[in-house]
Amino acid sequence: MNKKIRVWDLPIRVFHWLLVSCIIASFITVNIGGNAMQWHGYVGYCALTLILFRVCWGFVGSYHARFLNFIPSPKTLKEYLLGQSTAVLGHNPFGSLSVLALLFSVGLQAVTGLFANDDIAFEGPFAKHVSNATVELLTSIHRINSTVLIILIALHLSAIFYYHRFKGENLVKPMLVGDKEIDPSAQAKYLPTDLGRASKDGCLQRGFALFLLSLIALIVGYFITT
Ligand code: HEM
Numbered sequence: 001m002n003k004k005i006r007v008w009d010l011p012i013r014v015f016h017w018l019l020v021s022c023i024i025a026s027f028i029t030v031n032i033g034g035n036a037m038q039w040h041g042y043v044g045y046c047a048l049t050l051i052l053f054r055v056c057w058g059f060v061g062s063y064h065a066r067f068l069n070f071i072p073s074p075k076t077l078k079e080y081l082l083g084q085s086t087a088v089l090g091h092n093p094f095g096s097l098s099v100l101a102l103l104f105s106v107g108l109q110a111v112t113g114l115f116a117n118d119d120i121a122f123e124g125p126f127a128k129h130v131s132n133a134t135v136e137l138l139t140s141i142h143r144i145n146s147t148v149l150i151i152l153i154a155l156h157l158s159a160i161f162y163y164h165r166f167k168g169e170n171l172v173k174p175m176l177v178g179d180k181e182i183d184p185s186a187q188a189k190y191l192p193t194d195l196g197r198a199s200k201d202g203c204l205q206r207g208f209a210l211f212l213l214s215l216i217a218l219i220v221g222y223f224i225t226t
């Protein structure tokens with residue numbers, strides 16, 4: 001019988017799919033332009049809240065969500081490249097790099113947006129507090145980074161497709177339901193300690209995540225409106 005292990009807790013899954021929705025919405029709204037820019041700002045604030053939540057969850061969340069448990073060292077990257085590493089339940093060493101790059105790029109996009117100006121009728125809430133030169137610089141970073149973000153998302157989706165097509169591993173299902181199912185014949189590929197490390201995903205954990213997310217949303221809301 002397949003061994004089922006909880007890898008992605010509910011907070012990580014909700015974070016992921018909400019973030020995907022925010023990014024799609026921000027690209028749609030910016031392409032519509034005009035009054036939709038107001039909504040571009042709102043979904044951008046939501047993306048910022050989600051990223052700040054994810055950073056905190058990377059320290060206090062469940063086992064596979066913690067940065068310490070997936071940030072790779074040069075040694076693990078080298079072993080992975082040489083095919084010498086064991087299989088991992090959470091992000092693999094290269095997947096971890098792409099995850100960190102995505103988090104950074106979305107975070108940078110949301111923060112620079114707060115200072116950006118579209119030269120028509122919309123600007124981020126902090127633009128009025130800084131010089132024109134700073135607004136111009138941060139707006140340029142916002143523009144350039146949007147291309148970087150598209151490239152990172154394309155790489156992210158290509159890697160997921162590659163794993164599905166060539167390695168026979170469906171990564172999307174665990175990101176939807178939380179569990180990875182390990183075939184008994186495949187268990188030898190994993191470290192026994194890794195197979196014993198399920199992510200905690202109980203009511204207490206979820207309640208705490210909701211509290212943390214609400215607190216961060218309040219703080220972001222406070223800074224944006226004052
Ligand atoms: C706007 C586009 C997207 C962004 C910004 C994004 C971002 C991310 C981030 C930050 C993570 C790390 C999760 C964490 O540990 O917090 C992640 C993981 C993941 N994402 Fe996405 N994602 C996007 C689109 C998608 C889509 C469309 C799919 C499904 C087809 C997908 C499937 C996954 C999967 C399966 C993982 C886990 C990968 C693994 O097993 O290491 N993502 N994504």
Ligand code: HEM
Binds near residue numbers: 045106111113118124
């Ligand atoms: C993660 C969230 C965000 C994403 C993915 C995003 C994405 C984008 C994209 C793709 C563009 C078009 C860039 C171009 O013209 O090449 C843009 C422009 C813009 N965004 Fe965002 N944005 C985000 C957050 C924000 C926030 C929070 C604000 C302000 C509240 C904001 C304000 C603006 C403004 C003012 C422009 C126009 C800049 C220009 O005319 O070049 N954005 N954004």
